[in-house]
Amino acid sequence: MTDSPKGVWFHCLPRCETYLPCGAGRHIVRWEAGELRLLSHPDAEAELVLAALGGEKARCVEVAQAWERHAEDLSVLAIGPRGPADEIAVSWDDVDAEVRASQFGGWTAYAPQAGGRHPGPGSRRGPRPLAPPVPARYQQPMQDREQAARRRNDMLSLLALGYGFQVRLIGQVAEAASGWPREAGEKIRPSLVAAITARLAPVAEEWLGIDPGQVVVTLHRGPGWGSAELIGRGEQRRLRFSLPAGWLALVWAAGLALTGRHLVVAVERAGWPDARVLALRAPGTEPVPLEVHATAPGPASGGLDVRPGAADAPHWEVWEV
């Protein structure tokens, strides 16, 4: 995580938690202050050591590992939700089905438990070779498929945490990307441009009624928030934005992008539930500072099935201009 003078990227995001099936029960996983916390596994490190020795690995721990593996993975930006209207519904049953499918496909690196029982939700043994030695010419394709299956399983698990976690992971990835050195940053610029376009376009459509395909984004680096202009007419109309990668973390992930008919371009003072942002009334105008206040409706239902969905995302209102 990086601190900026205007606050840490996640300061506009409240705590978020969900239950997930782990072992015989359901455990809480919480995201708070930029970190994933496993409340039912106080010593996850020790559990990992046990798993490496052949013990069962708890699903909570696997999810935390997947989170860590993908915290700087730009694919998260390409796969994750584009906004509340793009909620990706993945259940833990889907995750289990995917794991089983990859195991029975014969390519996975994970073996079923001793005794032949199907691995139940949240309990899988550590890596163990399944098959006899594989001829060399098949090893690379096999490794590729294993990697693809693991990546897919990781993504499914992370998405199964719910929308609230999904946007926070996107925020974390974007924040990490914005901290890359300039030379390395050039390599990831296409992914970031696509990621910002993907999430700004639906916001701009709601803001101005513009076709999402007419939103053009470039990556802003350097001082200032960036720029915005509307040019052309009809089919040639373009809404051009230059925004930094951090916009995804500070603004979009916090649900601030469109607040009180303003398009928020930067956060001046991060905080929850009160913050001060810079926002545009219209393209081509100077951004104005706004004091904003958030309310989170909270989960629609209680109990063990709660997952933070798009409907639970914070709702920001302009408090004071």
Added chain:
Amino acid sequence: MNGERAETILRLLAEAELRNQLAPDPPPWAGGPGAGRVKVYVVGQALSAVGALDRETVEDVLADFDLAVGLRRLHRARPAITRRAASAARLTAQLSPGRPAPPPNPPGPPPAIQAQWATVAGGGPPESTGSLGPAAPVPADPEQDAADRFVPIGLTVPFHQGGLSGELYLMSFAHTRAGARLIVLWGKPTLSRDHELGLQQAELFPVDLFTVADNRGSAYELDFTPANGSEWISQINLRPVPPDGIRWLEVVAPPGPAVRINLDPASGPPGGEPEVSAANLSAGEQLLIMLAEELLMVAAQNSPAMRPELPALSPRVMQTMGTGLGDIIAALEAVDMLPPLSPVPAQLAALCESLRIDGHEIAAAPADELPEPWLSLLTYYQRRKPDTAQVRDGFAAMTAALPELDGIRLALVGLHNTQGTTVLHVLARGLRREERLGPHGADLDFPLSFWLRDNGGRWHAARPIGWQPTDPEHSIGLMLVPPLPRSTAWVEVLAGGRSGEVRARLPLRWGAPP
């Protein structure tokens, strides 16, 4: 080369297609389920083909796109992409007529395209892609011309032994720095009753029966290798390499007599000197021309007249091949691989209009005129009746060494007709066989436009269907569409690359079977 720009274009296209495909009411230009992936795939291949983007990046973008779409469709009733894949697979399966042996590949879409349709629509991993661009040059060979010698033959060597009878057709003799060999075609053998009943094992290619000697009395060891990936076409390599100055070779097989091959090139029928003209095509234009020719060949092989029993299929095949053409052109322009004033996009648009492909999305207005070879093949596609009789089997002796084009040297060493298909045999230098596929099955390993015009004025497009890679020469079989009738007395070869165009007129000496 601006790889960053190319990657941005591809990622933004993937984003737009994801938006279109997942919209509750997809816009008409979205092209239906699966089309989005096809577009991302073919644009990625095109950018990779011209060297603007590496293959790994294309694969990464596609993997993300597939996962993004797949996860969002997880709980939809019937995944449309899968339907499309099944449909494509069904379609391509129906299009494979399947034929017995001699020709290396059946007519219809080449295997590369068939595989690609199923893969592309269904979300499988992309095939390899590669660079069309100013060729990763295979080292030039300045001494090649001096050493090369190509002689058309056009003779038949009959053989009979142990109940097996047949003929070996000698098409040409080629002597290059890679060695000396005869390019031959095996005739279908006649088997004795014992062979037919399986009582005695038949050797279909009885290479040990043959001996070769020259006018100085020197005998040669013979090494038979398949020429184009098919054993019916062989090269008989002579070892040691015959010295310069020998006048003839004699090929003998029991019961004889010997067949004498005159190695004086002047003994063959006269042909014209190749004419070379300069060109300056961009990598993007070259790729679009290859796509147009691929389109024409597939159209010609799947025209309604050709497949009247499957009237609904041909248009669907063509629609699939038109998908993403507009996006490819836009992407090539955006990475400066296609000049904005290039006439090729408009020609491609006109071609699509002529083939009634309405999903191409090419922004350029259709051109008023098309290149003559394209028009000729279009006419063939649009014929109302199928050809009444398939072209007769046979082979034609002809040889020509074409001047170098884009670092590639081709030597034509014969052609043959089998079961309605014509295959032209060439020896090629300056190519690498990496099985690189471009959009819609374009063969990037053979980055040339290649046409034959027969003496009746009809043009025949050529593309590789068999490839025997050897160092430094490759033996390649080019299938001609439409096939060449045996009444053809001469052909004009037109080979086009980025840097120029070669034309050569060649007489044909048709041989057996009668």
